[in-house]
Amino acid sequence: MAVIIKKFPVAYCILLIFPLLALAALPAAAGEFTAGERRKILRHGPWPLSAVPDPSNRVSGKPAAIAFGKALFFETRLSLSGTISCATCHRPDAGWTDGLARSRGHEAVDRNALSLFNLRVNRWFGWDGAQDTLWAQNLRPLIDKREMGVGATGAARLVRADGRLACGYRQAFGEAPGANDERVFVDLGKAMAAFLETLVTGRTPFDDFRDALARNDAAGRARYPAAAKRGLRLFVGRGNCAFCHFGPAFTNGEFADAGVPHFAGPGRADPGRFGGIRKLRKSRYTLLGGFNDDPARSTAVKTRHVRLAHSNFGEFRVPGLRNAALTAPYMHAGSLRTLADVVRHYSTLDEERLHAGGERILRRLDLSAQEQGDLVAFLETLTEREPGPKVGRRNGDLQCR
Numbered sequence: 001m002a003v004i005i006k007k008f009p010v011a012y013c014i015l016l017i018f019p020l021l022a023l024a025a026l027p028a029a030a031g032e033f034t035a036g037e038r039r040k041i042l043r044h045g046p047w048p049l050s051a052v053p054d055p056s057n058r059v060s061g062k063p064a065a066i067a068f069g070k071a072l073f074f075e076t077r078l079s080l081s082g083t084i085s086c087a088t089c090h091r092p093d094a095g096w097t098d099g100l101a102r103s104r105g106h107e108a109v110d111r112n113a114l115s116l117f118n119l120r121v122n123r124w125f126g127w128d129g130a131q132d133t134l135w136a137q138n139l140r141p142l143i144d145k146r147e148m149g150v151g152a153t154g155a156a157r158l159v160r161a162d163g164r165l166a167c168g169y170r171q172a173f174g175e176a177p178g179a180n181d182e183r184v185f186v187d188l189g190k191a192m193a194a195f196l197e198t199l200v201t202g203r204t205p206f207d208d209f210r211d212a213l214a215r216n217d218a219a220g221r222a223r224y225p226a227a228a229k230r231g232l233r234l235f236v237g238r239g240n241c242a243f244c245h246f247g248p249a250f251t252n253g254e255f256a257d258a259g260v261p262h263f264a265g266p267g268r269a270d271p272g273r274f275g276g277i278r279k280l281r282k283s284r285y286t287l288l289g290g291f292n293d294d295p296a297r298s299t300a301v302k303t304r305h306v307r308l309a310h311s312n313f314g315e316f317r318v319p320g321l322r323n324a325a326l327t328a329p330y331m332h333a334g335s336l337r338t339l340a341d342v343v344r345h346y347s348t349l350d351e352e353r354l355h356a357g358g359e360r361i362l363r364r365l366d367l368s369a370q371e372q373g374d375l376v377a378f379l380e381t382l383t384e385r386e387p388g389p390k391v392g393r394r395n396g397d398l399q400c401r
């Protein structure tokens, strides 16, 4: 190459100019997006992410634990009344939620059931991040009497006494359930975590567009609807949505005040992240405790450094947006019925209600009806192509009687 350039200055010029020309032409060639917008869009992929086992859970990724966890997920005997399972509130055919504003087990709870997609990307679990691992999150409904309430002792007894479940435990953990109730109990959370980690959403029309943008493939880009493109531009641009709904799963994994009222009932407020940090600090089931299977505590840094601040009051976890079209109603207490309602919320936001101080990220957007429709059209392209339970397809059943 160097020789050619020396001998033929013209060739040199062409070599230099050609890429420059291509670059200059890029915004136009990329359809309607500028180089800056393109950069922001590309950060929302690629998808799916590769699966990394959870070091705090010794059975993460193990097929026998996945099968056992799946059986536990649908087991109503893990509730005091014998009538409620995890799937009561996390229905595979309803985006792993229950379709209710606030969930109901033995009694109603204060919050909307989170869906169970893409849990591997979470740093914190629950709307308030009161848990720092998936396995600890899975224990909470077993303890809470409003949900299932079987408790550590009740759950351990059931698994030891029931032939099929004891067999499942043995296959997953390589030994029979022991005499220590709490150990067995925590292991149930870990087996269910192995199962839930497999619930990864599939490819979406947005992913195809994003990859076409990365490859500079005009035909691929053209297949993405114009309304969704306009909505996407608002999402990464004027709407500033991507500030919080950032990255391949459309969440930065942290907590924010999105201006949603947080009254839990007459005279009662949901403290959100403020209460979550307090619960986390009191819990026996965290990465800093004795049930973390990773002796190096390699994922515990975030828990060690968490700080409580007044501004945490009324903050909730930024939810991921993949498959959001399947998980209505929305927000921590299900206060908004449709995606159009969510977009209207951001459009007509009451800025007075947001936390003062700190960087103001959210602003009242005053979107036109068409812009609101575009944003909804974009959000709908985050739905996987073949939504459905996929439970049977990807995961084996327990090979025990």
Ligand code: HEC
Pocket: 073, 084, 085, 086, 087, 088, 089, 090, 103, 104, 105, 106, 109, 111, 112, 113, 114, 115, 116, 119, 122, 124, 125, 126, 127, 128, 134, 137, 138, 139, 141, 142, 146, 147, 148, 192, 196
């Ligand atoms: C009574 C209804 C109900 C039952 C039963 C229930 N859940 Fe939930 N689930 C919820 C609600 C509500 C939330 C949000 C909780 C919060 O933020 O406080 C949630 C949150 C979760 C999350 C957190 C997801 C995330 O993104 O952080 C996981 C995981 C989960 N549940 C798994 C389970 C498992 C496993 C079981 C069975 C052992 C179960 N749930 C039983 C209602 C329920």
Ligand code: HEC
Pocket: 235, 239, 240, 241, 242, 243, 244, 245, 255, 256, 257, 258, 260, 316, 317, 318, 319, 320, 321, 324, 327, 329, 330, 331, 332, 333, 339, 342, 343, 346, 361, 362, 375, 379
């Ligand atoms: C400051 C961070 C932030 C920004 C900016 C932001 N969001 Fe959110 N978003 C959140 C939080 C936090 C929640 C949950 C709020 C709650 O439940 O109280 C949420 C909830 C949602 C939900 C409901 C998801 C569910 O499963 O319940 C959707 C949809 C959504 N946002 C879309 C958007 C769109 C569209 C924009 C841009 C117009 C946007 N968000 C801007 C933080 C943000």
